[in-house]
Amino acid sequence: MNSDLRELYQEVILDHNRSPRNRKRLDQPTSQAEGHNPLCGDNVTVYLHSDGGMVTDVAFEGNGCAISTASASLMTEAVKGKSLAEAESLFREFQKMVTTPGEDASHPELGDLEVLAGVRDYPVRIKCATLPWHTLHAAISGVNEKVSTE
Amino acid sequence: MSASLTHRKQLDIAKIRNDFEILSENANGRPLVYLDNAATSQKPRQVLEAVDAFYLHANANVHRGVHFLSQKATTKYDAAREKIQTLLGARGPEEIILTKGCTEGINLVATCMSSPNSPLGSSERRQPYLGVGDEILLSNMEHHSNIVPWQLAATRVGATVKVIPITDSGEIDLDAYRALLKSGKVKVVGIVHVSNSLGTVNPVREMARLAHEAGAIVIVDGAQGGPHLRVNVQDLDADFYTLSCHKLYAPTGVGVLYGKKQLLEGFPPYHGGGDMVRTVSFEETTFAPLPAKFEAGTPNVAGVIGLGAAIDYLASLGAGETLAARLDSAFEKIHARERELTEYAMGRMAEIPGLRLTGTAPGKAGIISFVLESVHPHDIGTILDGEGIAIRAGHHCCMPLMARLGVPATARASLAFYNTTEEIDALVQGVYKVKDMFDREAAPAARR
Ligand SMILES: Cc1ncc(COP(=O)(O)O)c(C=O)c1O
Numbered sequence: 004m005n006s007d008l009r010e011l012y013q014e015v016i017l018d019h020n021r022s023p024r025n026r027k028r029l030d031q032p033t034s035q036a037e038g039h040n041p042l043c044g045d046n047v048t049v050y051l052h053s054d055g056g057m058v059t060d061v062a063f064e065g066n067g068c069a070i071s072t073a074s075a076s077l078m079t080e081a082v083k084g085k086s087l088a089e090a091e092s093l094f095r096e097f098q099k100m101v102t103t104p105g106e107d108a109s110h111p112e113l114g115d116l117e118v119l120a121g122v123r124d125y126p127v128r129i130k131c132a133t134l135p136w137h138t139l140h141a142a143i144s145g146v147n148e149k150v151s152t153e
Numbered sequence: 154m155s156a157s158l159t160h161r162k163q164l165d166i167a168k169i170r171n172d173f174e175i176l177s178e179n180a181n182g183r184p185l186v187y188l189d190n191a192a193t194s195q196k197p198r199q200v201l202e203a204v205d206a207f208y209l210h211a212n213a214n215v216h217r218g219v220h221f222l223s224q225k226a227t228t229k230y231d232a233a234r235e236k237i238q239t240l241l242g243a244r245g246p247e248e249i250i251l252t253k254g255c256t257e258g259i260n261l262v263a264t265c266m267s268s269p270n271s272p273l274g275s276s277e278r279r280q281p282y283l284g285v286g287d288e289i290l291l292s293n294m295e296h297h298s299n300i301v302p303w304q305l306a307a308t309r310v311g312a313t314v315k316v317i318p319i320t321d322s323g324e325i326d327l328d329a330y331r332a333l334l335k336s337g338k339v340k341v342v343g344i345v346h347v348s349n350s351l352g353t354v355n356p357v358r359e360m361a362r363l364a365h366e367a368g369a370i371v372i373v374d375g376a377q378g379g380p381h382l383r384v385n386v387q388d389l390d391a392d393f394y395t396l397s398c399h400k401l402y403a404p405t406g407v408g409v410l411y412g413k414k415q416l417l418e419g420f421p422p423y424h425g426g427g428d429m430v431r432t433v434s435f436e437e438t439t440f441a442p443l444p445a446k447f448e449a450g451t452p453n454v455a456g457v458i459g460l461g462a463a464i465d466y467l468a469s470l471g472a473g474e475t476l477a478a479r480l481d482s483a484f485e486k487i488h489a490r491e492r493e494l495t496e497y498a499m500g501r502m503a504e505i506p507g508l509r510l511t512g513t514a515p516g517k518a519g520i521i522s523f524v525l526e527s528v529h530p531h532d533i534g535t536i537l538d539g540e541g542i543a544i545r546a547g548h549h550c551c552m553p554l555m556a557r558l559g560v561p562a563t564a565r566a567s568l569a570f571y572n573t574t575e576e577i578d579a580l581v582q583g584v585y586k587v588k589d590m591f592d593r594e595a596a597p598a599a600r601r
Contacts, residue, residue, distance in 0.1 A: 020591075066529075067531075069528070070532070128531070
């Protein structure tokens, strides 16, 4: 097996793909958003429950490749219990990590999410990794809208 | 290699592979195994040389100049159209419209059928061929390019698109098709000759006969038919037939629309511009005869000349006195070769545990789509790519078909006559690697 591929499909990613965390529908989410990757036709729905600016629960549904499934699964673990602002900042950091080619800097603030760094060497797969995050971002923006109209 | 591949009338594959230099490239440090021919085929050196020679020695605009080069370019360009006529078995060169691709050909037909035809400057205004309540039948396995133009046309005139269902093996449900034709409202039937996802070769001649009995016009999407079959539009009795020439060993940016002369003559023009007119004034413009009427503006001259060279190349694989005879004999060999490869590939793929072939119609072309139980097609594509193997993963521009199959996407290996059984073995090995990585339970003993 090509060693670069081992780098991409790390054990943690394969594990999250096999048994995704928080893959379920949330009853009465504060908001939800749907993401779509037109290249592969993959869909993801992110359900968000927030309270007082905090992510109290987050889950996802959808069928995608190992990269997008693992990314969604890892994302839910990373943002649960964080503030909405922290979640948004993780999104920006994550995006930076996977879109900066050849960058070997470590990203301690990203924790487990760092296992997805290998995606940056596969330009056509970057969207798979960022799709759940864009969808979360849309869900958070939905919350903000709601918040602002209250 | 199996004994049946050493057949008397066989292609010289080693020689052919030399003509396609790209096949000896490496990809990701491994020898390239190119199995994405349905997306686009590779081009033989002879085609590239013809394009080069045009730019080096004959470059000029066509149909416009009295000078030496323009005449030279025009001669080559017009000669290519006659070769296409022979390739498709059309009655005359005026039935061959050069487009930029299969997609443009279908859009031309759908747009013209849903537009009023009113000779400029005259008060006569003929209604569009399609009208309110008319029905357009499209099969469930159509490419988006034979769906969306019809949806646009239907919206324009208030017509309805209806779906011809398919069976689980990926074949047209002919009984359902007959029943749909009974409505008495069907004006157009759109059918893909060879499915780009399933490889199914559809019974186009029979479907055209039934459509004509019901008073409908038939457009055949031949994007995948052209490369694999010896097409004869008169024998099929197709009213329209489209080609995507980059899949037919020619350069990108060239397509063909064959249309019956009488139908094309009844159409309004599609694009307006230079070359498609006889006289222009602000009061009245008259249009050029076929095929120029549908070829506004400077065409892809080099690409069309490349297409002519591709047809010559294919013909050179056969023998005979005339171009038509050489193409007959070449396609007989191509077909035999692709059948062997397809049967070999289908057999070997079917042995892989947990692999499901989507599209198992008898006599199918070398387009092999599959899904693995626990691995998404995109991951299959990436891992095979790491092995130098190019396949396509996705919905193949057939989202309604994916919905019918109940999958978001498939992995697809598509063959050309230059592929080898060794390359299919590499694919099979690659799929086992994918499985090893993803399902730890996969017994290594299952591997060859
Ligand atoms: C069956 C079929 N129809 C239509 C097309 C569209 O061809 P093009 O994109 O070259 O116009 C394709 C190619 O992808 C195809 O496979």
